[in-house]
Amino acid sequence: MAEERRIGLLGWILIGFVVGAVFGLLFKDLSLSLSWIGDLFLRLLKMLIVPLVFFSLLTGVASISDPLKLGRVGVKIIGIYLATTAVAVIIGLIVAVILNPAAGMKLTPAAGFKAPTIPALKDVMLNLVTTNPFDSLAKGDVLPIIVFALFFGIAAVLVGDKGKALIGVADSAAETMYKLTALVMWFAPFGVFSLIAATIAKQGPQVLLPFVNLILACYLAYILHVAIVYSSIVRVMGHVSPLRFFRAISEASIMAFVTRSSNATLPVTMRVAEEKVGLPRSLTSFTLPLGATVNMDGTAIYQGVAALFIAGIFNVSLGFGQYLMIILLATLGSIGTAGVPGAGLIMLAMVLQGVGLPLEGLGLIAGIDVVLDMGRTCLNVTGDVVCTAAVAYSEGEFSPATAFPSPDAPQPRPA
Ligand code: ASP
Numbered sequence: 001m002a003e004e005r006r007i008g009l010l011g012w013i014l015i016g017f018v019v020g021a022v023f024g025l026l027f028k029d030l031s032l033s034l035s036w037i038g039d040l041f042l043r044l045l046k047m048l049i050v051p052l053v054f055f056s057l058l059t060g061v062a063s064i065s066d067p068l069k070l071g072r073v074g075v076k077i078i079g080i081y082l083a084t085t086a087v088a089v090i091i092g093l094i095v096a097v098i099l100n101p102a103a104g105m106k107l108t109p110a111a112g113f114k115a116p117t118i119p120a121l122k123d124v125m126l127n128l129v130t131t132n133p134f135d136s137l138a139k140g141d142v143l144p145i146i147v148f149a150l151f152f153g154i155a156a157v158l159v160g161d162k163g164k165a166l167i168g169v170a171d172s173a174a175e176t177m178y179k180l181t182a183l184v185m186w187f188a189p190f191g192v193f194s195l196i197a198a199t200i201a202k203q204g205p206q207v208l209l210p211f212v213n214l215i216l217a218c219y220l221a222y223i224l225h226v227a228i229v230y231s232s233i234v235r236v237m238g239h240v241s242p243l244r245f246f247r248a249i250s251e252a253s254i255m256a257f258v259t260r261s262s263n264a265t266l267p268v269t270m271r272v273a274e275e276k277v278g279l280p281r282s283l284t285s286f287t288l289p290l291g292a293t294v295n296m297d298g299t300a301i302y303q304g305v306a307a308l309f310i311a312g313i314f315n316v317s318l319g320f321g322q323y324l325m326i327i328l329l330a331t332l333g334s335i336g337t338a339g340v341p342g343a344g345l346i347m348l349a350m351v352l353q354g355v356g357l358p359l360e361g362l363g364l365i366a367g368i369d370v371v372l373d374m375g376r377t378c379l380n381v382t383g384d385v386v387c388t389a390a391v392a393y394s395e396g397e398f399s400p401a402t403a404f405p406s407p408d409a410p411q412p413r414p415a
Pocket of ligand 1: 260262343373376
């Protein structure tokens with residue numbers, strides 16, 4: 001019975017997606033005037049992020065009583081996030097070199113485009129530590145919230161008995177937020193319908209056609225990354241079927257595609273990772289919010305392909321050193337990219353500047369960024385869950401026996 005309900009939701013989301021796509025093609029004005037439904041859904045998702053991340057991270061940290069394990073998990077997840085991102089850029093570069101999406105193109109940058117400014121590394125580091133946790137919570141700054149929740153959770157464990165009540169409240173609040181996420185998801189089919197209809201109504205074929213080669217190159221690289229890298233990790237480091245895995249997280253993938261925001265998708269990602277894949281909350285509560293902010297394989301691929309595309313358009317030939325520079329900068333740039341729509345375009349400025357490519361190139365591709373962003377966000381979110389599964393497996397907390405729990409089985413809970 002419950003199984004039927006869950007399949008039903010995914011089915012309705014897919015129906016919302018397909019009907020929305022057709023609707024957006026046929027009824028442009030109506031789709032645009034109905035876009036408030038998608039905005040409402042986005043607001044509902046965003047409403048969940050801060051309390052969900054804060055409370056579940058607090059309980060997650062408290063459930064890992066061994067500080068060594070916390071450190072080990074931290075090192076492992078950051079290592080695998082970085083490694084997969086670097087491989088992603090390389091795949092993007094290989095595809096772009098082979099397909100050469102700029103071949104035969106002559107384009108002029110869109111008028112009035114202003115190159116964005118890039119935040120300094122020292123500011124990024126300083127901003128990890130908030131001077132006022134309540135201010136960060138109010139603003140929804142995920143990274144400082146993660147850092148504060150980690151400190152707070154560790155301190156709550158260290159105070160012993162007196163901290164237990166706090167951890168109990170956080171556990172109950174986290175549980176409630178997961179339930180609220182499940183409830184919000186029942187509105188998802190309408191939200192998905194509206195978001196995709198409005199996107200398609202805005203991005204007609206006339207906008208996309210001149211860039212069809214660039215779009216194909218990016219999407220081919222996205223698909224290759226899933227087929228080669230993610231499937232191998234799931235198979236070799238998780239010992240489960242990649243297809244089943246990707247199907248289990250498909251609600252999050254669709255949500256990422258239509259919202260173009262890893263952050264807005266985070267509540268859904270956390271829910272499917274735990275309930276459908278069977279990953280422990282003690283890990284997901286930490287690795288997924290971190291991943292939504294720093295692990296962006298799709299963005300890295302896009303930055304690699306886009307950099308070569310812009311080099312091609314402006315007839316700049318790149319040497320081996322510059323390719324290495326692109327790999328380094330796109331990996332770092334994707335870490336610095338916020339999990340919000342269009343952020344990857346801004347960080348592309350850093351890559352272009354680093355290899356001496358003209359920043360006006362950004363103006364060229366800004367017009368189709370939405371379409372590239374849908375795929376890259378989908379990949380960004382998928383990568384977070386895949387890497388988490390690998391770390392969970394290495395910690396003995398994920399195996400074919402615990403994977404894909406049935407909805408009627410008791411859910412994994414923090415110890
Ligand atoms: N929209 C992407 C995300 O939220 C970031 C990007 O623009 O590349 O993951």
